[in-house]
Amino acid sequence: MKFAVVVFPGTSCEVDTYDVIKHKLNEDVEYVSHVSDSLDQYDAILIPGGASYGDAVRPGAIANMQPILKSIKKAAEKGKLILGIGNGFQILLEAGLLPGAMLKNENLKFICKQVQLKVENNNTAYTSAYEKAEQITIPIAHGKGNYFCDEATLAELKSNNQIIFTYTSENPNGSIENIAGITNKQGNILGLMPHPERAVDTLFGSEDGLKIFQSIVRNWRESHATNA
């Protein structure tokens, strides 16, 4: 399986994300520049965290105007797996590939710490390696992770089981319904504010994030074995 890690000016979590794929999963992975115009050769696209373009205007807003976004949108239509972490989630929201928007954290502070999450839906390409309602520990690191959407969108997220992760021990940022991560309706795109790539070894304090990446590979292998 071949992964792309998309890098914008200001992206900072690309090495951690790359290393998970390369060294923890032993799969193929390449960095792809924001000016690249094709993602055809990749099976999954990872948009890592950081502060693309220094979060100018709004986090993810300027990244959304770069050439690579056209390829990301094309890949989204084809049903390819696209994972946005932190700023990657914000970019997917700005691109309209996921519904809703991010507001400043309720306490106006940048928060960097371990948080407890609940896996609300383990029936996705990203969470099938988790138990149902599993409690996991993954760090957050953001100033604008206060997820917001209107009531109609929220009702739709709920009825389609698109809410994938919620904060449990506390709501660190004020997000609506404690939302930490959502998918699109088709389930091929996941955005989450916590950083699973920073929770892949007990040395990091938690390895609970690893199952997201393991789920991706497992599901991809299964679907390709069926098609073969």
Added chain:
Amino acid sequence: MMYKVKVFVTLKESVIDPQGSAATKALQKHDFSEVQEVRVGKYMELKIKNTDQSIEETVHNMCKSLLVNKEVEDYRFEIEEVGAQ
């Protein structure tokens, strides 16, 4: 000919404004008990060259593609003609 465009971006009424709430509380605690609400927005100034396209349409397109997030923000703008410099 050139235009100077002033764009005002505000959070939609239905959207919680954490900065505004903090400012409201701070003002109320500091002898401004009459303050009922503060909403914090953004102000942007653009200088735009005249083209064949209508200036209003150009500004709307810029707002939609970058300057404003329609999910949570509203905007309005004022256009002023200025001499080219």
